């Protein structure tokens with residue numbers, strides 16, 4: 066049996082191009098002792114994957130040139146050599162961008178498509194959902210009546226952060242690109258205010274929205290927007306550094322914050338985090354997120370694009386801002 070896979074051809078400079086990837090067809094092996102063969106259905110496309118193909122120091126080893134691109138994915142067990150999994154089980158794991166994966170059973174999580182369709186397990190019930198939950202609740206710690214500002218507000222993580230802020234009794238301000246994303250977060254998700262950074266000057270818009278300043282700033286984008294938020298911090302504000310997507314393709318090095326003295330003046334904190342460090346508590350967050358989703362109080366949308374061969378162009382959607390919600394690549398729709 067053979068299966069297709071996306072491999073890294075070159076280390077990209079700036080925005081990854083079509084030429085940085087190669088589509089190959091490979092032999093699929095039999096699962097060894099303690100392994101399963103997974104038929105991959107949906108692959109999660111995440112901004113962090115840009116870091117995984119860079120040689121810059123990071124929290125993980127970069128994908129090797131010629132190696133299959135890493136990615137979180139969901140699929141169906143096609144054959145099992147481990148007592149904990151049976152053919153037909155649905156599982157999530159680090160399967161990579163490929164049609165078939167041999168995976169160690171220890172790294173797999175069983176998922177139930179009866180609770181939610183498979184792509185949702187890569188979004189609100191998966192890694193982005195856990196990121197929004199722990200980043201906001203554990204680090205941002207919004208109090209009722211406080212103001213939470215989030216950038217990347219219409220995306221997988223940001224759209225959940227604003228809604229969880231509202232569920233905690235806080236006010237939610239979202240910064241997103243374009244009128245449609247701004248309409249979506251206010252009219253459909255219930256954010257109090259949206260700032261369109263592509264058509265508005267963010268610093269004065271933030272001042273106008275809440276002159277009493279920002280208690281929690283959840284940053285997904287870095288760069289100038291981070292500086293605009295830093296300039297508006299309230300006393301004892303919490304800045305949560307979740308990501309810096311505006312900097313991931315920079316060819317001139319990362320732009321750091323200029324307005325960081327605001328942390329001193331306002332006795333504020335700025336804290337970075339990696340969601341994987343909350344791994345032992347995912348069940349707790351998934352339970353809460355699942356309840357909110359089931360009761361209709363937490364909404365999430367997925368942007369599912371078909372075709373493993375389209376990976377290079379679909380991946381770029383994250384950096385072009387053309388994804389509407391959690392970006393997912395459909396490799397093989399379930400039968």
Ligand SMILES: NC(=O)c1ccc[n+]([C@@H]2O[C@H](COP(=O)([O-])OP(=O)(O)OC[C@H]3O[C@@H](n4cnc5c(N)ncnc54)[C@H](OP(=O)(O)O)[C@@H]3O)[C@@H](O)[C@H]2O)c1
Pocket residue numbers: 111112113192193196217218219220221222223240241242243246285286306307308309310311312338339340341382383384385386387388390391392
């Ligand atoms: N710390 C962690 O453990 C962790 C875990 C997951 C994700 N993250 C981070 O969370 C952030 C959001 O990830 P996601 O999966 O939710 O992605 P996403 O928001 O669903 O998609 C990326 C969005 O980023 C925005 N964007 C792209 N280039 C930008 C730029 N130059 N300036 C401002 N905005 C830009 C675009 O929206 P617009 O149209 O609004 O520009 C785009 O739709 C990323 O920084 C990611 O690395 C961190």
